Amino acid sequence: MTDEAKLQNVFHWFSGFGGGVGANENFLDGPRFQKFAKDTKLIDSKFAAPDVDLVFANIKVKPKAERRINFEQFKVAVQLIAEKKYPGDPHALEKTYKKIFASEGPVASGTVADSGGILDKLTDTSLYTGAHKSRFNEDGTGAGLGGERAPERPVVVSSTGSKSPRPASSAGPKSPRPTTSSSASSPAFSSGGSEEEQLAAVFKAFCSFGGGAVANDNMMDGPRFNKFAKDTKLVDAKFPATSVDLVFADVKVKPKAERRINYQQFRVRNCQQFRARILPTVHGVAFRLGRSH
Numbered sequence: 171m172t173d174e175a176k177l178q179n180v181f182h183w184f185s186g187f188g189g190g191v192g193a194n195e196n197f198l199d200g201p202r203f204q205k206f207a208k209d210t211k212l213i214d215s216k217f218a219a220p221d222v223d224l225v226f227a228n229i230k231v232k233p234k235a236e237r238r239i240n241f242e243q244f245k246v247a248v249q250l251i252a253e254k255k256y257p258g259d260p261h262a263l264e265k266t267y268k269k270i271f272a273s274e275g276p277v278a279s280g281t282v283a284d285s286g287g288i289l290d291k292l293t294d295t296s297l298y299t300g301a302h303k304s305r306f307n308e309d310g311t312g313a314g315l316g317g318e319r320a321p322e323r324p325v326v327v328s329s330t331g332s333k334s335p336r337p338a339s340s341a342g343p344k345s346p347r348p349t350t351s352s353s354a355s356s357p358a359f360s361s362g363g364s365e366e367e368q369l370a371a372v373f374k375a376f377c378s379f380g381g382g383a384v385a386n387d388n389m390m391d392g393p394r395f396n397k398f399a400k401d402t403k404l405v406d407a408k409f410p411a412t413s414v415d416l417v418f419a420d421v422k423v424k425p426k427a428e429r430r431i432n433y434q435q436f437r438v439r440n441c442q443q444f445r446a447r448i449l450p451t452v453h454g455v456a457f458r459l460g461r462s463h
Contacts, residue, residue: 173267173271174245176267176271177244177245177248177267177270178241180206180210180270180271180273180275181198181241181244182195183275183276184198184202184203184205184206184209184275184276185197185198185202187202187205187276188202188276194238196240196241197238197239197240198238198239198240198244199237199238200223200226200237203222203226203239203247204219204222204223204226205276206276207219207222207251209273209275209276209277210269210270210272210273211269211273212251212255212266212269212270214255216254216255216256217251217254217255221254225247225250225251225254226239226247228247228250230246230250231243231246231247231250248263248266248267248270249263251266252265252266295310296310369437370433372398372402373390373433373436373437374387374388376390376394376395376397376398376401377389377390377394379394379397380394386430388432388433389430389431389432390430390431390432390436391429391430392415392418392429392430395414395418395431395436396411396414396415396418399411399414400414418431423435
């Protein structure tokens with residue numbers, strides 16, 4: 171095989187390497203020309219990485235506006251590399267060819283996962299504690315959705331020395347209240363009384379939740395109305411979060427310029443659309459709010 175035939179094989183290797191939009195066996199783009207110079211070990215102290223771009227952009231190789239070169243232009247580029255690497259050497263091109271042909275084509279590289287050190291510690295289930303430990307069997311396999319071991323109840327030691335499991339809390343159902351992600355306690359209120367009284371208690375709890383300048387037992391603003399809909403689980407597929415703002419802004423609920431609503435507006439006696447979608451009956455609302463938490 172002639173040197174030109176060998177060089178053409180190398181050209182095709184690198185021009186089609188990696189696939190994708192820029193891959194074409196008949197044309198070589200800039201990034202693949204850089205890879206050609208690197209993988210064939212042409213880059214050294216005399217022909218540095220910046221020189222690769224200079225050769226590729228040289229007007230002797232291709233017109234300035236062109237972004238790819240064909241095989242004939244590639245041969246001119248190799249000639250320029252030889253002159254740069256071996257200035258004044260009559261065998262410069264022969265030496266450059268020898269270096270190119272000694273390569274094994276494009277080198278594919280990637281990231282290899284490290285299987286030691288900290289990774290082993292993080293994935294060793296025998297080192298897990300607490301709730302994480304209960305999610306795995308002794309052999310390290312997952313316990314599954316129903317396989318988690320229930321935590322043991324704390325043991326109470328009486329004055330006589332006898333031990334007995336601490337009884338579960340006998341407290342009744344929780345009253346509906348706004349949920350909070352901070353350590354501050356939520357305002358509590360009684361869930362007893364008539365449906366009207368329960369609904370009024372819910373309204374006041376959400377009105378004043380969080381304190382601040384805008385907190386008011388008698389008026390509810392938009393953010394607290396949003397929290398009311400979320401915490402009482404009124405938001406669902408039929409009534410998504412975006413509909414909450416639409417209901418609050420509805421002219422049937424309050425005048426357009428108003429930024430807060432009172433209890434009667436909250437009760438939406440005149441908002442048939444809201445009642446039809448969220449509150450089918452007053453009894454249903456009171457029942458749902460009473461069981462939301």
